Amino acid sequence: MSQLEFRFQDVWNEIDALDKLVGAFCDPRSRAVLSQLKTELVGIRDSGSDSDQEWGIRQSNPFYTTVSHGGYQAGDQGEHNVFAEMTSTWTIRRIREPKKSIRPERFALTGNASTRVRVHQQAVDGRPATELAMWRMEVGDTASPGCHFHVQVLGERDNGPFPHSLDVPRLPGLLATPPAIVEFVVSELFQDSWIKHVAGQRAELNRWMPIQRRRLGALLQWQLDVVRNASGSPWAILKKAKPEPDLFLAQ
Amino acid sequence: MAKPVVLMIDDDAASLDRQAEVLQGAAKVTARTPDEVTLADARKASVILVDYRIAHWPERSAVGSICLKPADGVAVAAVLRSYLEEHVADKRRAFAIHSGVLHELAGGLPSKAREHAIARMLNLEWVFPKNEPTRLVEQVAILANSVALLPRRWPGTPEKASTTLAKLLAVPKRSKWAPRAIADAESCHPPIHAAATATHGMAFLRWLLHQTIPYPCFLWDDRYVAARLRISPSSFREVLEKSVRMRRALAPASYKGILSGFTGARWWRAGIEHLIWQWTDGRPFDPQLISNAVTERLSPELQPSVLLQPVVSVSADSFVPTDALIEASDAVQIQPDDWPTYAEQAWISVSVASDDASLKALVVPQDRDRVEKKA
Numbered sequence: 061m062s063q064l065e066f067r068f069q070d071v072w073n074e075i076d077a078l079d080k081l082v083g084a085f086c087d088p089r090s091r092a093v094l095s096q097l098k099t100e101l102v103g104i105r106d107s108g109s110d111s112d113q114e115w116g117i118r119q120s121n122p123f124y125t126t127v128s129h130g131g132y133q134a135g136d137q138g139e140h141n142v143f144a145e146m147t148s149t150w151t152i153r154r155i156r157e158p159k160k161s162i163r164p165e166r167f168a169l170t171g172n173a174s175t176r177v178r179v180h181q182q183a184v185d186g187r188p189a190t191e192l193a194m195w196r197m198e199v200g201d202t203a204s205p206g207c208h209f210h211v212q213v214l215g216e217r218d219n220g221p222f223p224h225s226l227d228v229p230r231l232p233g234l235l236a237t238p239p240a241i242v243e244f245v246v247s248e249l250f251q252d253s254w255i256k257h258v259a260g261q262r263a264e265l266n267r268w269m270p271i272q273r274r275r276l277g278a279l280l281q282w283q284l285d286v287v288r289n290a291s292g293s294p295w296a297i298l299k300k301a302k303p304e305p306d307l308f309l310a311q
Numbered sequence: 312m313a314k315p316v317v318l319m320i321d322d323d324a325a326s327l328d329r330q331a332e333v334l335q336g337a338a339k340v341t342a343r344t345p346d347e348v349t350l351a352d353a354r355k356a357s358v359i360l361v362d363y364r365i366a367h368w369p370e371r372s373a374v375g376s377i378c379l380k381p382a383d384g385v386a387v388a389a390v391l392r393s394y395l396e397e398h399v400a401d402k403r404r405a406f407a408i409h410s411g412v413l414h415e416l417a418g419g420l421p422s423k424a425r426e427h428a429i430a431r432m433l434n435l436e437w438v439f440p441k442n443e444p445t446r447l448v449e450q451v452a453i454l455a456n457s458v459a460l461l462p463r464r465w466p467g468t469p470e471k472a473s474t475t476l477a478k479l480l481a482v483p484k485r486s487k488w489a490p491r492a493i494a495d496a497e498s499c500h501p502p503i504h505a506a507a508t509a510t511h512g513m514a515f516l517r518w519l520l521h522q523t524i525p526y527p528c529f530l531w532d533d534r535y536v537a538a539r540l541r542i543s544p545s546s547f548r549e550v551l552e553k554s555v556r557m558r559r560a561l562a563p564a565s566y567k568g569i570l571s572g573f574t575g576a577r578w579w580r581a582g583i584e585h586l587i588w589q590w591t592d593g594r595p596f597d598p599q600l601i602s603n604a605v606t607e608r609l610s611p612e613l614q615p616s617v618l619l620q621p622v623v624s625v626s627a628d629s630f631v632p633t634d635a636l637i638e639a640s641d642a643v644q645i646q647p648d649d650w651p652t653y654a655e656q657a658w659i660s661v662s663v664a665s666d667d668a669s670l671k672a673l674v675v676p677q678d679r680d681r682v683e684k685k686a
Contacts, residue, residue, distance in 0.1 A: 087680075088639065088681065092639055099584060103595055106585065113593060118597070139520075
């Protein structure tokens with residue numbers, strides 16, 4: 061069974077780095093969300109419980125981006141003023157160290173690992189914000205039939221398009237953790253300004269970059285290895301492939 | 312432990328006697344006019360408390376060289392510090408000023424509740440206002456006892472220095488959150504290595520006095536605990552005062568280490584977070600679960616905050632935390648000059664910052680557009 065493992069410290073560093081990096085792209089009402097996400101993970105590490113626990117950006121307190129005034133197209137030419145709302149649910153379990161007195165350093169994904177992204181049109185003239193798009197970026201489990209790292213569109217309602225009963229396509233994805241997905245979404249809504257902003261944040265970038273480079277590099281390398289070694293249809297093999305639990309643990 | 316020695320220096324002998332009497336209960340007091348101070352007096356003292364205004368000093372008036380004329384208590388403290396560094400190996404000694412005119416010492420900085428900043432600026436461990444005698448006794452006693460707690464030789468190895476840190480801070484060893492508390496403290500860059508060794512631990516004490524205890528770091532004051540529990544700071548204090556149940560419930564997170572009580576109660580952030588984790592069954596930011604826990608485990612008398620995301624506002628003039636909780640989404644982060652980078656953010660409301668050019672200049676870059684828009 062492929063229960064991907066993560067180091068607590070890696071994910072804390074990732075959250076800390078994003079918290080500083082994201083700056084004004086985070087809506088003021090969500091200023092505490094990332095630090096709370098970290099605090100919850102610290103709590104899980106220190107909880108003494110070795111059973112499954114839910115961790116994520118809660119629906120009661122989502123991460124909101126600021127409003128993008130058409131910034132999702134180059135030159136801010138987009139038609140809509142939009143913002144994103146992100147929540148996540150990860151079922152994780154801390155991995156006990158052989159010596160009980162040593163605090164766990166890693167946790168494993170043991171169940172659901174889904175980050176939901178909703179893009180809303182900004183409320184105007186008394187009309188409430190309206191949802192324009194929704195997708196989920198997920199990490200599969202042993203039983204998931206599609207790509208291990210995948211994206212699904214909608215899929216939460218009984219009626220179409222993309223009704224709950226039709227759980228395809230599972231579009232291949234490259235991102236796993238909620239912080240990485242936050243960056244993805246921000247960079248989508250603010251095509252030009254995010255790149256410029258990041259370029260000017262050397263100190264924060266120096267913390268963010270190595271984590272993402274290592275993780276993305278490991279994922280791409282694994283996919284490349286699967287494809288190179290495929291003896292049938294490379295895509296079909298890749299689609300079925302499950303990474304080793306330590307995929308993201310290499311330093 | 313024997314009572315620590317406090318050396319009091321004042322030009323007014325009558326005032327000196329009165330103050331020495333007040334302090335007698337807390338420490339062994341040696342009262343001297345400036346001309347009477349001997350090396351033996353200073354060597355024995357854990358705290359040297361000098362009056363700021365030293366007007367009546369005939370011997371000073373009689374000498375010609377201006378280098379022999381310390382103008383005030385700050386200068387006397389500097390002379391003594393320099394002399395003791397030369398002649399006494401043991402550096403475990405705090406220098407403090409006692410003054411009825413702290414604003415004069417502040418050099419233009421706001422003085423209210425900013426003793427730590429003034430002391431740091433003047434190369435002193437602390438400055439005490441004269442108008443609060445009861446507090447003075449408590450604080451001098453705590454300071455003197457804290458100096459006495461420092462090890463005679465600060466350990467030279469990193470491992471032992473970390474152990475000393477945990478011991479002085481009285482981290483509850485058996486608690487599950489002890490490693491987190493130590494990690495939190497270490498993330499605030501305590502000077503526990505070369506600087507502590509060279510100063511016999513005084514650099515560590517100064518770090519606590521000037522750069523840790525006054526700010527929300529690994530220790531929280533009542534306001535930050537109240538904000539985390541989503542209740543008003545005043546009701547937190549009121550109910551804590553009278554409720555044994557609440558005190559018992561929060562006791563595991565109460566800070567009891569070196570300098571505890573010096574400027575009011577402090578709480579381990581890691582301890583409070585651990586309690587909330589337990590009370591909310593692993594949902595530590597769920598407002599309803601926190602509210603239920605506060606009512607059931609602490610007291611139903613606590614006044615809940617109606618804010619969605621309450622944060623502590625600092626004052627606009629002196630940047631000290633206030634009892635005012637504000638909505639995080641209505642707040643901007645400011646970076647006052649002396650606010651440590653490792654401390655939690657200093658918040659102030661958007662409207663207050665927008666109306667004040669000097670405050671606006673302190674707003675962090677990511678919030679600048681919000682104060683500009685508002686203005």
